[in-house]
Amino acid sequence: xxxxxxxxxxxxxxxxxxxxxxxxxxxxxxxxxxxxxxxxxxxxxxxxxxxxxxxxxxxxxxxxxxxxxxxxxxxxxxxxxxxxxxxxxxxxxxxxxxxxxxxxxxxxxxxxxxxxxxxxxxxxxxxxxxxxxxxxxxxxxxxxxxxxxxxxxxxxxxxxxxxxxxxxxxxxxxxxxxxxxxxxxxxxxxxxxxxxxxxxxxxxxxxxxxxxxxxxxxxxxxxxxxxxxxxxxxxxxxxxxxxxxxxxxxxxxxxxxxxxxxxxxxxxxxxxxxxxxxxxxxxxxxxxxxxxxxxxxxxxxxxxxxxxxxxxxxxxxxxxxxxxxxxxxxxxxxxxxxxxxxxxxxxxxxxxxxxxxxxxxxxxxxxxxxxxxxx
Numbered sequence: 001x002x003x004x005x006x007x008x009x010x011x012x013x014x015x016x017x018x019x020x021x022x023x024x025x026x027x028x029x030x031x032x033x034x035x036x037x038x039x040x041x042x043x044x045x046x047x048x049x050x051x052x053x054x055x056x057x058x059x060x061x062x063x064x065x066x067x068x069x070x071x072x073x074x075x076x077x078x079x080x081x082x083x084x085x086x087x088x089x090x091x092x093x094x095x096x097x098x099x100x101x102x103x104x105x106x107x108x109x110x111x112x113x114x115x116x117x118x119x120x121x122x123x124x125x126x127x128x129x130x131x132x133x134x135x136x137x138x139x140x141x142x143x144x145x146x147x148x149x150x151x152x153x154x155x156x157x158x159x160x161x162x163x164x165x166x167x168x169x170x171x172x173x174x175x176x177x178x179x180x181x182x183x184x185x186x187x188x189x190x191x192x193x194x195x196x197x198x199x200x201x202x203x204x205x206x207x208x209x210x211x212x213x214x215x216x217x218x219x220x221x222x223x224x225x226x227x228x229x230x231x232x233x234x235x236x237x238x239x240x241x242x243x244x245x246x247x248x249x250x251x252x253x254x255x256x257x258x259x260x261x262x263x264x265x266x267x268x269x270x271x272x273x274x275x276x277x278x279x280x281x282x283x284x285x286x287x288x289x290x291x292x293x294x295x296x297x298x299x300x301x302x303x304x305x306x307x308x309x310x311x312x313x314x315x316x317x318x319x320x321x322x323x324x325x326x327x328x329x330x331x332x333x334x335x336x337x338x339x340x341x342x343x344x345x346x347x348x349x350x351x352x353x354x355x356x357x358x359x360x361x362x363x364x365x366x367x368x369x370x371x372x373x374x375x
Contacts, residue, residue, distance in 0.1 A: 004030060010056045011146045011211040012218055019222075019229050027119035029057045032231040039233035043328040046200060046238060050152035051230035052221050059122030060145050060208060061129070064112035065137035072106065072113060075132065077257065077276040079267030083108045088180050088195055092257055092265050093117075093125060098278015099253040100260065101128060103245070107182045107195065114182075114193075116147070116206075118247045146214035151204030151238075153372065154226040159205065162220060163187060164194070174205070179373045190217060200235070201242025201371040240334060241327045243296060243367030249307055250294060250322040250336055256282055259290035259338070261366070292319065293344040296366040297335040299352055299359050304333040310353045311337050311361075318343045321352060327368055334368050335361075 007030040010016070016023065021032030032054070034042065045051055063072065069080035078091035088107040092100050102121045107114040117125045122141075129139055150158060156175045164174050167184040174194060177183060182195035190213045198204035209217055221227050236246070245251050251260055256278065263286060270276060274283060299305050304326050311319035319339035327334040335352070343350065346365050351358035 008057075010054055011214040012054045012056065015215050015218060016054065016229070021229065021231060024232070026232060027057050029119065031057060032229070034231040034233045035229050037228075039231070039237065040328045042228065042230045042234035043237050045228050046152045046202060046230055046234060047329055048153070049226045049228070050150055050154040050158050050204075050224075051200075051234070052218065052227050053149040053151065053230050053235055054146075054218070055119075055149050055206070056146040056211070056214070057119035058147055059115075059117040059119065059125065060142040060147060061115040061117065061126065062109070062112045062140045062142060063115065063129075063137060064140075065134075067134060068113050068137055069108075071134045071137060073270070073276065075129070075277065076104075076106070077266040077270045077279075077282070078106060079269050080106060080108070080113065082267075082269065085110045086181055086183055088182055088197060089267075090265055092262065093128065094257075094277040095253055096277050098256045098281040100247075100251045100255050100257065101125065101253060103247055103251060103262075103265075105195075105197065109182075120248055144211055145208050146211040148207045148209065148214065148218060148221075149198050149200075149204060150207065150221060150227070151198045151200040151202050151230075152226075153203055155202075155204045156374070158221065158224050158226055159194075161224060164192065167191065177205075179203075179375050187217065187220075192217075196374060199242075199244055200238040201244070201367060201369055201373075202238070203372055203374045236323075237325055237328060240323055240325055240336070241329055241367065241369035242371055243336070245294065245336070246323060250338075255338070256285060256290070258282060258285035259292050259294065261294045290341060292338050292340050294322070294336060294366075295339050295344050296364045296368060297321070297324075297337050297350070297352070297361050298364045298368075299333045299335065299361040301359065302332065303354065303359060305335050305352045305354055305359065305361070309335075311339055312351045312353065312358060313343045313348075318350065330368050336366070339363070
């Protein structure tokens with residue numbers, strides 16, 4: 001398979017190609033969209049067993065120095081001062097007007113904060129953070145690390161069989177690690193930082209590992225009969241069924257957190273105190289309600305609707321589809337869209353324009369598929 005010289009290559013690039021991955025451009029990288037069994041088979045395997053995703057295109061950053069947590073609170077609406085060591089929090093990097101520049105995960109690593117940002121936005125995120133970095137703080141882009149996600153109901157058992165063990169006193173066994181927690185582990189002589197998190201709606205783990213050891217680890221995981229490699233196609237259908245937004249599609253700089261359905265990312269203390277970018281706009285939306293909302297949509301019939309399709313209520317345009325496709329576990333087309341709040345109530349009948357035809361659809365609760373996190 002030809003290698004596009006303009007695309008960056010993942011640490012597992014050769015392995016993806018050996019496994020028959022169909023490589024496509026994504027976030028500036030060559031990435032596998034699917035393997036020979038196809039997207040639907042990969043989706044269903046992850047729901048029933050364990051799927052291995054290479055998400056090394058994402059940015060892993062560390063911020064260290066006195067006052068790192070307080071400084072990050074000036075850019076995001078999360079409570080990082082109150083984040084215990086070894087715990088992680090979903091948060092949002094906000095523009096001055098409260099628009100979403102990126103969504104990210106923040107972990108208290110004790111000596112530093114560990115951030116995972118989206119691959120397509122990491123260069124802009126790093127520039128944004130550097131331009132505002134407080135004196136005495138150090139921001140490091142850990143390009144020496146790879147990131148793998150093992151997702152599905154068998155994920156914990158797979159790591160136990162592999163022989164992953166705690167590193168250091170007080171670290172729980174990997175199967176005892178709690179949701180949205182992270183700890184250091186070891187496999188043979190390879191150090192791992194593992195969090196119980198992911199973006200499929202299933203129980204699972206994200207594993208940060210030295211890039212030089214990533215192929216060795218991935219091959220060992222894939223040797224387990226419960227594990228198969230999973231590409232971008234199934235990653236997208238899994239997160240869509242779980243009602244999870246994708247940056248650049250459901251979230252953009254024109255979107256603020258409340259209308260995006262992400263008010264939970266504004267920590268309780270921050271709602272009281274403010275002090276984050278766009279606080280006046282965002283807190284007003286919390287109090288008065290937003291003018292539009294991200295909603296779930298179930299089109300009638302079997303035809304999927306895609307991003308950008310216009311949503312109508314009678315002769316009035318009331319929104320736009322932000323993500324859409326076929327839900328293999330749901331058994332039909334599903335979508336998310338940004339819709340005027342006056343037409344966002346569950347059960348509201350709408351129409352979605354597809355190829356100059358209007359397909360009937362209804363607003364439905366999110367998620368489409370019950371999340372199975374290990375709480």
